[in-house]
Amino acid sequence: MTIQPQIELLSVNKHYGGFHALKDINVTIPKGSFVALVGPSGCGKSTLLRSLAGLESISGGEIRITGKAVNDTPPRHRDVAMVFQSYALYPHMSVRDNMSYSMRLRKASRAEIDAAVADVAAILGLGDYLDRKPNALSGGQRQRVAMGRAIIRNPKVFLFDEPLSNLDAALRVHMRKEIRALHDRIGATSVYVTHDQIEAMTMADHVVVLKSGVVEQQGAPLSLYDTPATKFVAGFIGSPAMNFVGGIVGDTGRAVTLDLPGAPSLPLARTMEPRRQVDVGLRPEHLSIETGGAPGIETTATSVESTGSVTYLYCGGDPEIVVVLSERERISQGDPVNLTIAPDKIHLFDPETGAALR
Incomplete structure (x- = not known):
């Protein structure tokens, strides 16, 4: 059975004035896969994710979602949901209201909202926290709320921009297992940006290693470990480094x-x-x-x-x-x-x- 690509990045380029941030990026992401974009600071991974979300316009090439070119499609019409490093929760709103915000904007009925919030809260273990404000939650709980706000939209693609960077080491290990389990449970297509190659290796089906705006190598995590295409990939994948x-x-x-x-x-x-x-x-x-x-x-x-x-x-x-x-x-x-x-x-x-x- 042929698996249709959910996302296609075709010769994507991005310039900031004279700075060439993304250079002929070609990546195909099948439906239901978990893809990690990994590399050092300044390699272009967050720029690529923001371009996919529509928060950045690209200078050349084409971005397709479910076969449709979305270069000129505004973010709200791309059917993607983004989870940020900073959580980006509304501090004056309860967990319930933060998670249901997009549904309330669409003027969904109260019954639809309550049912959706209950379902997502059950998935994320947030049922006992729905009436709390974000400042009464731990870092891991706030990250779950941010994910819940994305899940409730039922998007085609989930985009994660270094979502675990603000957490301590033990909680990062716990949350990366939760995110991967959540991905498998809801059958999502996920694109995950991180500078941590351990996160990329343990969570992703497919890893894209970026360096200075160029795809150095992409493939299954263990194939990059076993047969790195370049010295840079060999030194970046694996801990301690080669x-x-x-x-x-x-x-x-x-x-x-x-x-x-x-x-x-x-x-x-x-x-x-x-x-x-x-x-x-x-x-x-x-x-x-x-x-x-x-x-x-x-x-x-x-x-x-x-x-x-x-x-x-x-x-x-x-x-x-x-x-x-x-x-x-x-x-x-x-x-x-x-x-x-x-x-x-x-x-x-x-x-x-x-x-x-x-």
């Missing part, structure tokens, strides 16, 4: 020598162009400590952090290599360590273009 070390491919093309003290050589799972300069990517969680004498990266532990279940090991100095160990290791600052990695877990990138080398 380690990068300069290197050169050996004469046989089956090993890479690292620009580290002692010039350690690591075997490769594929044959590369001999003597080629490369940037070598090593994920912290793929590195391990070799105790059997096999050749690896001989270095020194400069710092050790244990959380109980995980140990973070910081090695060397320039560049620093971070290692994530799932076991409690008896390692102290200043101890020598020998690090190894499976050949098929080594990533190689072109030093000039940043493109992945397969």
Whole structure:
């Protein structure tokens, strides 16, 4: 069965005077999917979301919702609902009145409003708070009210603009599970902007990584983790970030020598162009400590952090290599360590273009 696209962004460009904020963005979002736009501050993700909502006009290209071009369609007629980082609730209104505001503007009947509010409050667990004002609610409850105000409109698309940024770490984890569960329950199409790649990886079906207004890579979360297309994506997806070390491919093309003290050589799972300069990517969680004498990266532990279940090991100095160990290791600052990695877990990138080398 063919799934029809709910949203199509076709060669979308946005200029602010001489600044090119969005550069030929092409993204297709199927109906019912959860898509995350992720990237560092200033990459264009919020501009893209606001353009989709109609809060920004685009300079070129086309935006389609359910097959219809909406470039010139005002926000209120695009059938999208936006949940903001700031919640944007009316402080003088109760939860009930905040959630039903759009229905009251449409002059829906009291019976329709009461039924819709009751349904949405039940979904969000807000039934006991309908008569409270926003200042009597916690941050998580206020975020639920903001989502309820969007849900009650029954839009084609939900747009989330960093909705969890104002919450503490524990509540962010809880709310991201709630948002994803809500998405699945109501069968929505959701577009979610975040700078937090953990949110993007854990919540989304499809992740779009942006850098300086350009789509660096898009795809399923684990495909971006396993096969990043560029050094930027490799460093952005994954926590802690991937380690990068300069290197050169050996004469046989089956090993890479690292620009580290002692010039350690690591075997490769594929044959590369001999003597080629490369940037070598090593994920912290793929590195391990070799105790059997096999050749690896001989270095020194400069710092050790244990959380109980995980140990973070910081090695060397320039560049620093971070290692994530799932076991409690008896390692102290200043101890020598020998690090190894499976050949098929080594990533190689072109030093000039940043493109992945397969």
